Amino acid sequence: MRVHQASLIAGLATLATMPKAARAAGNDQAELAKKAQNPVAALISIPLQSNWDFGIGPADATRFTLNFQPVIPFSIGSGTNLIARTIVPFISAESPFEGGKDKSGLGDITQSFFFAPGEPVGGWTIAAGPVFLWAAASDVALGGEKWGAGPTAVALRQRHGWTYGALVNHIWSYAGHEDRSDVSASLLQPFVSYVTKTFTTVGVSSESTYDWEAEQWTVPLNASVSQLLKVGRMPVQLGVSGRHYAETPEGGPEWGMRLTVTLLLPK
Numbered sequence: 001m002r003v004h005q006a007s008l009i010a011g012l013a014t015l016a017t018m019p020k021a022a023r024a025a026g027n028d029q030a031e032l033a034k035k036a037q038n039p040v041a042a043l044i045s046i047p048l049q050s051n052w053d054f055g056i057g058p059a060d061a062t063r064f065t066l067n068f069q070p071v072i073p074f075s076i077g078s079g080t081n082l083i084a085r086t087i088v089p090f091i092s093a094e095s096p097f098e099g100g101k102d103k104s105g106l107g108d109i110t111q112s113f114f115f116a117p118g119e120p121v122g123g124w125t126i127a128a129g130p131v132f133l134w135a136a137a138s139d140v141a142l143g144g145e146k147w148g149a150g151p152t153a154v155a156l157r158q159r160h161g162w163t164y165g166a167l168v169n170h171i172w173s174y175a176g177h178e179d180r181s182d183v184s185a186s187l188l189q190p191f192v193s194y195v196t197k198t199f200t201t202v203g204v205s206s207e208s209t210y211d212w213e214a215e216q217w218t219v220p221l222n223a224s225v226s227q228l229l230k231v232g233r234m235p236v237q238l239g240v241s242g243r244h245y246a247e248t249p250e251g252g253p254e255w256g257m258r259l260t261v262t263l264l265l266p267k
Contacts, residue, residue, distance in 0.1 A: 029199050029228060029235075030195075030199070032228065032235055032264060032266060033195045033199045033201065033228045033237075034158055034163070034195060035264075035266075036201070036226075036228065036237050036262065036264060037158070037163040037193050037195065037201060037203075038125060038156060038158065038163065039071065039083075039085065039114075039154055039156075039167060040073075040081070040083045040114050040116045040125060040127040040154055041073070042073045042075075042081060043071070043073065043264060043265070043266055044070075044071065044072055044073065044264075044265035044266075045070070045071045045262055045263065045264050045265070046068075046070045046071075046262065046263040046265070047067070047068075047069050047070075047071075047260055047261070047262040047263075048066065048067075048068060048260070048261045048262070049066070049067040049069060049258060049259075049260045050064070050065075050066050050258065050259045050260070051064065051065040051066075051067065051256060051257075051258050052064055052256055052257050052258075053065075053253035053255075053256040054253060054254060054255055054256060055253055055254030055255065056093075056094075056096045056251065056252065056253050057095075057096025057097060057251040058096065058097055058098065058251070059094065059095060059096050059097055059098050059100070061093070061094035061095060061096045062093075062094050063091065063092070063093040063094065063253065064091070064092045064093070065089050065090070065091050065092075065107070066089070066090040066091075067087055067088065067089050067090075068087075068088045068089075068090070069085070069086060069087045069088065070084075070085075070086055071083060071084070071085045072084045075118075076115075079117060079118040079119070080115060080116065080117060080118065081115070081116045081117075081118060082113060082114070082115055082116075082129075083113070083114040083116060083127065084111070084112075084113055085111070085112045085113075085114065086109065086110070086111045086112075087109065087110045087111070088106070088109050088136075089106070089107035089108070089109075090105070090106060090107070091103070091104060091105065091106075091107045091142050092104040093141070093142070096251060103139050103141045103142055104139075104142075105137070105138035105139050105142055106136055106137060106138040106142070107136070107137050107142045107143050108133060108134060108135055108136055108137050108142075108143040108144060109133075109134040109136045110131065110132070110133055110134075110171075111131070111132045111134065112129065112130070112131040112132075112152045112169065113129040113130055113131075114127035114128065114129045114152070114153075114154065115127060115128060115129045120157075123157055123159070124155055124156065124157050124165075125154075125155070125156050125157070125158070125165075126153070126154070126155045127153065127154050128151065128152065128153040128154075129151075129152060129153075130149060130150070130151065130152065131149065131150055131151065131152040131169045131171060132148070132149050133146065133147060133148035133149065133171050133173070133183065134147065135147050135176055144173075144176070144180055144181070144183060145176050145177035145180045146173035146175070146176035146177070146180055146181075146182065146183045147173060147174060147175040147176050148171040148172055148173040148174060148183045149171065149172065149174060150169060150170045150171040150172055151169065151170060152167070152168065152169035152170075153167070153168055153169070154166070154167040154168075156191075161194050161195045161196070162192070162193070162194050163191070163192070163193045163194075163195075163203075164191065164192040164193075165190070165191065166188065166189060166190040166191065167187070167189040167191075168186070168187060168188055168189070169186070169187045170184075170185070170186045170187070171183055171184075171185050172184050181213055181214075182213055183213070184211070184212040184213050185209055185210065185211050185212065185213075186209065186210045186212070187207070187208070187209050188206070188208045188209075188210075189205065189206065189207050189208070190205065190206055191203060191204070191205035191206075192204055192205070193205075193224075199227065199228040199229075200225065200226070200227050200228075201224075201225070201226045201227075201228070201237075201239075202224070202225050203223075203224050203225075203226075204221070204222065204223050204224070205222045205224070206219060206220060206221055206222065207220055207222070208220070211249075214249065216249045217247045218245070218247060218248050218249065218252065219245065219246040219247040219248075220243045220244070220245050220246075220256065221243060221244050221245075221246055222241050222242070222243045222258070223241060223242055223243075224239055224240065224241030224258070225239065225240060225241070226238060226239030226240070226260070227239075228264075234263060234264075235263075235264040235266070236261065236262065236263060236264065237260070237261075237262040237264060238260070238261055238262075239258075239259070239260040239261075239262070240257070240258065240259055240260075241257065241258045241260075242255070242256070242257050242258075243255060243256045243257065243258070
């Protein structure tokens with residue numbers, strides 16, 4: 001099993017005195033913490049991501065979104081993996097206008113399928129495939145009432161505890177309610193993180209989107225910290241992050257926060 005070279009050198013004296021079983025457990029955790037930063041790793045992960053956005057509209061409203069987003073890899077032979085990544089949002093949104101009605105329920109679902117080589121290419125992990133937008137919202141105020149599809153790709157590199165790269169996609173609508181706006185939206189998600197010897201991860205990222213129909217950017221800047229631990233025998237990663245919106249449409253949120261609980265199921 002590969003271990004970060006910097007961690008190996010820095011911890012050599014300690015490792016030499018550890019029992020073999022303890023060293024193996026530490027190595028397993030280091031590899032697991034590394035895989036947890038890779039969105040297309042051969043690792044089943046089940047994140048429950050709680051998001052709060054504040055300062056929306058004239059009423060200074062709050063929007064809560066719980067994303068259930070399992071990531072499930074499959075080996076399809078010839079050294080290729082297929083990674084299914086689904087985002088199912090459950091939303092509770094205060095009205096952005098005084099006297100308006102609050103809304104809650106299921107939002108539109110986004111599902112991506114990445115085809116990835118089993119090994120890095122030139123030191124880079126790369127994957128690409130289709131992304132789909134499912135018009136699943138339970139209320140017209142919680143979704144776009146449009147079905148969409150497009151391409152998605154991710155490229156990242158991991159070395160000496162660092163993970164850096166970007167995930168991108170673009171979705172066009174192809175069907176849905178005629179009275180609702182068409183969808184033509186790009187996602188650009190650059191990220192960089194570092195895993196310490198105690199399996200704590202600190203990182204920064206953005207989940208920027210550009211709406212080509214409205215010609216409008218939404219640019220949240222995120223700073224996060226997470227910790228890998230075990231609950232019984234189950235590896236779990238707990239994370240917290242804050243975000244500032246550098247750019248939003250008029251009436252969009254000003255800032256937000258996120259709490260994440262991720263169950264990790266190594267293959």
